[in-house]
Amino acid sequence: MNTTDFLSIAHAICPERDCMVFGGKRRTYARTNDRINRLANGLSELGVGKGDRVGIIHVNCSQYIESYYAVTKLGAILVPLNFRAKAGELSYMIANAEAKVLLMGNRYIDLISTILPQLPTVKQLISIEGRNEGMLYYEDIIDSSSSGECICEIDDEDITILMYTAGTTGRPKGVPLRHSAFVVYVLENVEPASPEIEEKNLLTVPLYHVAGIQAVLAAVYGGRTLVLMSQFEVKEWMETVQREQATRAMLVPTMLKRIIDDPDFTRYDLTSLQVITYGAAPMPFEVIKKAIDLMPWVKFINAFGQTETASTITMLGPDDHIIKGTKEEREKKLKRLTSSIGRPLPDVEVQIIDEDGNSLPPLGVGEIVAKGSRIITDYWGNEGKSLHLLTSDGWLHTGDIGWMDEEGYIYLVGRGDDMIIRGGENISPEEVEDVLYSYSKIEEAAVIGVPDPEWGQQPRAIVVLKKGEDGTAEEIMEYCRSRLAGFKRPASVIFIDSLPRNPMGKALKRELREQYGQP
Amino acid sequence: MSQLGKRYRCQECNTEILCTKAGDGAPLCCDKEMEVQEPKPIASSD
Numbered sequence: 001m002n003t004t005d006f007l008s009i010a011h012a013i014c015p016e017r018d019c020m021v022f023g024g025k026r027r028t029y030a031r032t033n034d035r036i037n038r039l040a041n042g043l044s045e046l047g048v049g050k051g052d053r054v055g056i057i058h059v060n061c062s063q064y065i066e067s068y069y070a071v072t073k074l075g076a077i078l079v080p081l082n083f084r085a086k087a088g089e090l091s092y093m094i095a096n097a098e099a100k101v102l103l104m105g106n107r108y109i110d111l112i113s114t115i116l117p118q119l120p121t122v123k124q125l126i127s128i129e130g131r132n133e134g135m136l137y138y139e140d141i142i143d144s145s146s147s148g149e150c151i152c153e154i155d156d157e158d159i160t161i162l163m164y165t166a167g168t169t170g171r172p173k174g175v176p177l178r179h180s181a182f183v184v185y186v187l188e189n190v191e192p193a194s195p196e197i198e199e200k201n202l203l204t205v206p207l208y209h210v211a212g213i214q215a216v217l218a219a220v221y222g223g224r225t226l227v228l229m230s231q232f233e234v235k236e237w238m239e240t241v242q243r244e245q246a247t248r249a250m251l252v253p254t255m256l257k258r259i260i261d262d263p264d265f266t267r268y269d270l271t272s273l274q275v276i277t278y279g280a281a282p283m284p285f286e287v288i289k290k291a292i293d294l295m296p297w298v299k300f301i302n303a304f305g306q307t308e309t310a311s312t313i314t315m316l317g318p319d320d321h322i323i324k325g326t327k328e329e330r331e332k333k334l335k336r337l338t339s340s341i342g343r344p345l346p347d348v349e350v351q352i353i354d355e356d357g358n359s360l361p362p363l364g365v366g367e368i369v370a371k372g373s374r375i376i377t378d379y380w381g382n383e384g385k386s387l388h389l390l391t392s393d394g395w396l397h398t399g400d401i402g403w404m405d406e407e408g409y410i411y412l413v414g415r416g417d418d419m420i421i422r423g424g425e426n427i428s429p430e431e432v433e434d435v436l437y438s439y440s441k442i443e444e445a446a447v448i449g450v451p452d453p454e455w456g457q458q459p460r461a462i463v464v465l466k467k468g469e470d471g472t473a474e475e476i477m478e479y480c481r482s483r484l485a486g487f488k489r490p491a492s493v494i495f496i497d498s499l500p501r502n503p504m505g506k507a508l509k510r511e512l513r514e515q516y517g518q519p
Numbered sequence: 520m521s522q523l524g525k526r527y528r529c530q531e532c533n534t535e536i537l538c539t540k541a542g543d544g545a546p547l548c549c550d551k552e553m554e555v556q557e558p559k560p561i562a563s564s565d
Contacts, residue, residue: 012539013524189563192537194524197558201565218565223524250565277565303565312565 002179006221013193022062022228039070042141050075057081058105059230080208084485091115166426174380181310181374193223202246214311238268245272252424280424304341316342348372369395420449461490527553
């Protein structure tokens with residue numbers, strides 16, 4: 001079974017139900033499947049075939065999901081690109097993926113044009129939103145192509161998505177995700193489409209994020225209507241829930257905080273919501289507690305995972321969000337709500353290991369490692385050379401530090417590496433440091449994460465200027481503005497005389513965090 | 520009750536099937552009629 005079967009199943013069971021609602025347009029599963037077939041046939045005419053990579057850069061839209069399925073029906077691989085990425089980051093990802101075709105929204109055309117000379121593998125550009133010179137127009141391809149069903153032999157172990165994630169050592173890493181990784185999860189956790197059950201999923205998590213793609217695949221298999229927002233905006237989100245009577249939504253903690261803190265929160269009817277899933281970053285206790293108080297009818301789920309694990313591997317379920325029982329039980333549940341990511345899903349093994357790789361007993365603090373058929377074994381193009389991805393006996397290093405209680409609940413303590421997570425987006429400090437080092441006035445630089453009530457963490461640059469140079473925080477942030485995606489730019493800069501370093505010359509991030517890590 | 524969209528499980532070998540096109544017949548496995556499965560009580564995380 002592969003992910004295209006999810007669409008065939010929902011199309012067979014509920015063809016006249018809305019598959020997607022976006023930008024004032026509603027399209028049924030039958031209509032969506034027809035458009036996907038046309039796009040797939042059009043892409044096939046352009047030479048896209050099995051194993052080819054097709055990149056896409058755009059905010060969330062219905063065409064994004066159509067493109068995923070069209071590419072997948074051909075046995076090809078979609079490469080979702082972070083729409084906040086800058087030229088250098090994008091050209092690296094597209095070149096690394098060796099993408100043959102690129103689909104893009106209007107706002108990214110100029111950016112792609114500037115890097116195109118560095119991308120020899122790219123043979124065709126497709127404009128999603130309108131006709132543009134030198135490009136094919138998405139709707140023209142659909143209008144001019146056959147709607148016949150595409151038949152391509154797809155193996156469960158074929159790669160369906162190549163997704164880039166921030167690495168701890170600078171450059172983004174390509175994570176090849178197989179059909180089986182999504183199929184195993186969806187079949188285990190999602191009820192298939194039913195003519196009797198109608199659900200609507202409001203999707204705001206970006207589709208270049210694994211949680212966004214997982215939500216799409218779960219929704220399609222479940223025959224749910226996907227209500228898409230191009231980007232999260234708090235009032236639009238509440239208005240959309242009310243108008244569409246959305247039953248499910250996925251949010252990162254920053255989004256949930258904005259919703260419950262909005263002065264107009266009580267003006268909207270959000271009672272249609274049955275499930276809110278959150279994850280991608282630690283949830284402040286005050287935020288989830290307030291959300292439970294304000295929306296007692298909602299089942300909250302904390303889902304924890306990574307791109308490398310094809311999304312969710314542990315879950316703190318709805319029952320864990322209901323604080324009741326004896327005093328002892330209430331205290332236990334409150335503790336879990338504060339810092340637990342729940343228990344592993346049935347198809348995943350999770351354990352805590354010490355620095356020597358030994359499994360720790362309950363309550364022992366160490367690195368969280370995971371094993372299971374959904375977990376990747378190597379990064380794209382590394383051919384067995386992805387050092388430190390897996391332990392010698394095949395457990396994935398998550399990079400997260402935590403412990404497990406006697407009942408198998410896992411608690412997060414922090415990151416084992418220097419990764420910064422801002423509003424659910426991973427930031428590699430080294431990538432930001434590379435940009436800082438390219439500035440002529442900077443002698444030394446290190447980037448750390450600083451706690452932030454809105455975003456969870458914000459990057460902070462610790463800078464040593466070259467002798468005789470004068471510099472301001474504003475000019476350094478301005479320098480980063482054109483070279484880094486917005487979320488990666490340092491939100492503050494601190495000037496010091498020299499960086500603390502170990503005997504090998506490595507900057508001591510722990511010391512920097514202790515001294516300069518407070519807001 | 521329409522079979523469309525229903526999951527059936529064999530009580531002998533645990534094979535599970537999903538009906539995507541309904542008909543007059545009833546699904547059999549291991550020489551026995553398969554049992555209709557109720558929707559899972561736990562909400563999925565998506």
